[in-house]
Amino acid sequence: MATFRLQGSKVLAVDMTGDAVKAKNGSMVAYDGQMAFKKMTGGGEGIRGMVTRRLTGEQMTMMEVKGQGTCYFADRASEISLVQLHGDKLYVESSNLLCADGGLRTGTTFTGLRGGASGNGLFTTTVEGTGQAAIMSDGTAVVLRVTPQYPLSVDPGAYIAHQGNLRQDLQSGVTFRTFLGEGGGEAFQIRFEGDGVVYVQPSERNTVGGDV
Amino acid sequence: MSTAVIHDPATLPSDDNVNAYTFCVELKGSQWFLQKGKMIAYYGRIDFNGIGHGRLDRLMRTSFHSPLHASDWVVAEGSGKMLLADRAFDVNSFDLDDGNLTIRSGNLLAYQPSLALKQSIVPGFLTLIGTGKFVAASNGPVVFMEPPIRVDPQALVGWADCPSPCHHYDHGYMTGVMGGVRALTGFGGASGEEHQFEFAGAGTVLLQSSEALMPEQPTGAVGAEPGVPGSHGSAVPAGGHGSAPRLPGQLGDLQRRFGL
Structure with missing residues (x-):
């Protein structure tokens, strides 16, 4: 199995011994050894995955990297966090997924209403199985644990990924004041309840609800 | 790892x-x-x-x-x-x-x-x-400086206690024919550092270690009262709209442009 390590905080180094990883298309910055790069049509999810991604707008161009040696990945100087999966599922915005072990399955899932407000679309990418994945964030990501006693509210623009058994729903602070231009500035939040961890980035994407 | x-x-x-x-x-x-x-x-x-x-x-x-x-x-x-x-x-x-x-x-x-x-x-x-x-x-860590100091406008984050923040323009750059041409066109060697903020007296100046600005928050227009800087309501006396300061002995804008 490929081993992931960070070279600084913005470059991911993957040591491979004849195995494969999936990485964001074009994110390789250097390698040593023998590597073969192959674009994965439809993210390697087959015809069905391809159609689903096209339909849901959760587009993701991945490549398969296979070989022997060390391959380095980076994308626009984003900070990288490593995630270890033990048969569980990671939900991540497709634009934030940098690399995943070849043994992990990727797919698309419906996230419910929150996507509409977050501008991330109604769907998100899932990574499932056992192995490592690397996610990117604008600025060092903060990992927050959610327990039944401590639910967490996250700004949709800062959300990047979550893991574990979490229920999410969209919380709205829209009142008549919002329409008078005196809104609270945080009109929409995703509320996570249950058991798991949530990754947030110290920066906000532009969201539909962002200015309300 | x-x-x-x-x-x-x-x-x-x-x-x-x-x-x-x-x-x-x-x-x-x-x-x-x-x-x-x-x-x-x-x-x-x-x-x-x-x-x-x-x-x-x-x-x-x-x-x-x-x-x-x-x-x-x-x-x-x-x-x-x-x-x-x-x-x-x-x-x-x-x-x-x-x-x-x-x-x-x-x-x-x-x-x-x-x-x-x-x-x-x-x-x-x-x-x-x-x-x-x-x-x-x-943008980048904040650096604390003691006045007297001149700082680049883009690197300035803020200041504490300094009683009189003011603009500073390099004199040589502003005067003479070549100065006028340079100021207007940037030809003939404009370093981009001819204008600074100057702080004097006791206090602390906060600088960021980059010249990337945070987008300006819209501050709106200040109420149009005479004597309030930044209010565009009242008529400003002659020459008030030029971006460069007027030096003594200079006449109107036209002369300045020709360096006279």
């Missing part, structure tokens, strides 16, 4: 940085002012109310004196921990002890209501007066 630290409400710091880009504020039934959209996540029960909410009237009376920014600020109230961040810029908190500090309006993220926020006489800047904590963002 490092795995990121997982934070929960117990391990998050109270009113301190989580990492260079994220600041955690603990609310215990207390209030904080924050700029809209800078909250990225929170635990607990926290309400965000726009300024102008009737219930907040008393707070406004003591801590918020900048009607032009009212639509950009909200009051967070409740109990829990909240994370603040701004476009992955460095954030830091600063304590004021019965002091004053003037800061670029786009750089201020949040402050405690024990401080009073006022609009600075210098357009685009805000002044905080009182005792308490505030959080500011900067």
Whole structure:
């Protein structure tokens, strides 16, 4: 199995011994050894995955990297966090997924209403199985644990990924004041309840609800 | 191989940085002012109310004196921990002890209501007066400098105590034929550093280690009163619209352009 390590905080180094990883298309910055790069049509999810991604707008161009040696990945100087999966599922915005072990399955899932407000679309990418994945964030990501006693509210623009058994729903602070231009500035939040961890980035994407 | 630290409400710091880009504020039934959209996540029960909410009237009376920014600020109230961040810029908190500090309006993220926020006489800047904590963002870490000092306008974050911030233009650059041509066209060697802010007297100047500006917060127009800088209401005496200062002995704009 490929081993992931960070070279600084913005470059991911993957040591491979004849195995494969999936990485964001074009994110390789250097390698040593023998590597073969192959674009994965439809993210390697087959015809069905391809159609689903096209339909849901959760587009993701991945490549398969296979070989022997060390391959380095980076994308626009984003900070990288490593995630270890033990048969569980990671939900991540497709634009934030940098690399995943070849043994992990990727797919698309419906996230419910929150996507509409977050501008991330109604769907998100899932990574499932056992192995490592690397996610990117604008600025060092903060990992927050959610327990039944401590639910967490996250700004949709800062959300990047979550893991574990979490229920999410969209919380709205829209009142008549919002329409008078005196809104609270945080009109929409995703509320996570249950058991798991949530990754947030110290920066906000532009969201539909962002200015309300 | 490092795995990121997982934070929960117990391990998050109270009113301190989580990492260079994220600041955690603990609310215990207390209030904080924050700029809209800078909250990225929170635990607990926290309400965000726009300024102008009737219930907040008393707070406004003591801590918020900048009607032009009212639509950009909200009051967070409740109990829990909240994370603040701004476009992955460095954030830091600063304590004021019965002091004053003037800061670029786009750089201020949040402050405690024990401080009073006022609009600075210098357009685009805000002044905080009182005792308490505030959080500011900067591109790269903040550097503290002692006056006398001249700083690049883009690197200036704010200043404390300095009584007379002013503009400084290099003299040689402004005078003579070549000076006029250079000033206008940039031909003949404009280094881009002919204009600085100058600080004198006792105080501290805060600089960011980059010249990337935070987008200016719209400060609106100041009420059109005579004598108020930045108000465009009253007619300004001759030559007031030129961007470069007039040196003694110079005549109108036309002469200056030809370097006469």
